[in-house]
Amino acid sequence: MVEGWVNAAARSIRYGGAEAAEALLRPVAVETPIEIAYGGQPFAVMMGTPADLEDFAVGFSLTEGIVERYADIRAVEASAVEDAARVNVALTGDRMHAHLARRRAIAGRTGCGICGIEDLDHLPKPRPRGGARAPAYAAVGRAVEALEGLQPLNALTRAVHAAAWVGASGDIEIVREDVGRHNALDKCVGALLRAGASPEGGFFLVTSRCSYEMVTKAAAFGAAALVSVSAPTTLALRAAEAAGVYLLAVARSDGALHFEGL
Secondary structure, three states: OOEEEEEEEEEOOOOOOOOEEEEEEEEEEEOEEEEEEEEEEEEEEEEEEEHHHHHHHHHHHHHHOOOOOOOHHEEEEEEEEOEEEEEEEEHHHHHHHHHHOOOEEEOHHHHHHHOOOHHHHHHOOOOOOOOOOOHHHHHHHHHHHHHHHOHHHHHOOOOEEEEEEOOOOOOEEEEEEEEEHHHHHHHHHHHHHHHOOOOOOEEEEEOEEHHHHHHHHHHHHOOOOEEEOOOOOOOHHHHHHHHHHEEEEEEEHHOEOOOOOO
């Protein structure tokens, strides 16, 4: 399996300096096309980091509405080479039939979460999960402070996003990293599903921009709250209200903003 980073030759340059540039090796995050197929039939190609591919495929399947629960997936097979990765998901008979009846092909990029939809009628709708519930603010601060130390790939490359699942006490239980912010959250969702984890009591913490897609993916798992270190967009605020997700943004270890609406 390809690692999430490689060493690249570089030179350290000092602006205005007369000294010779210093040669060095610099870790660089791997970005590669990842093909997701169902029953051997290609469905999406996403640009991402070729690590935790099984988690990615499972989480993507749920948040994209391909499956409704982990039990809809029979098996996941992943492989990666230097310039590409492939994941094949075997669905149960009913879910495969429903999937074939739904026409959608995605050519995804790391910065876009709804590439490939045919028209506005196919825009994913947030799944209402019930009433939003605020996490304990002390737990949020504890998690935000701890997250940086739990991102080994970003510590090496400074080029990837992270998504974490945090327990009610503020303990970070699962972290996944990827060059794509949506991919990182999908990987985290997939890891939770594969572990049989319940959404009750916990919340997601993400290092990326708080966009519409991040809210809808959190809601698809059933999370009552989403915490982002960055600011939300207007559509994210509307999605959070529609889905019943409590939204905290611009989160730091000493405080955050709770956006109540527009």
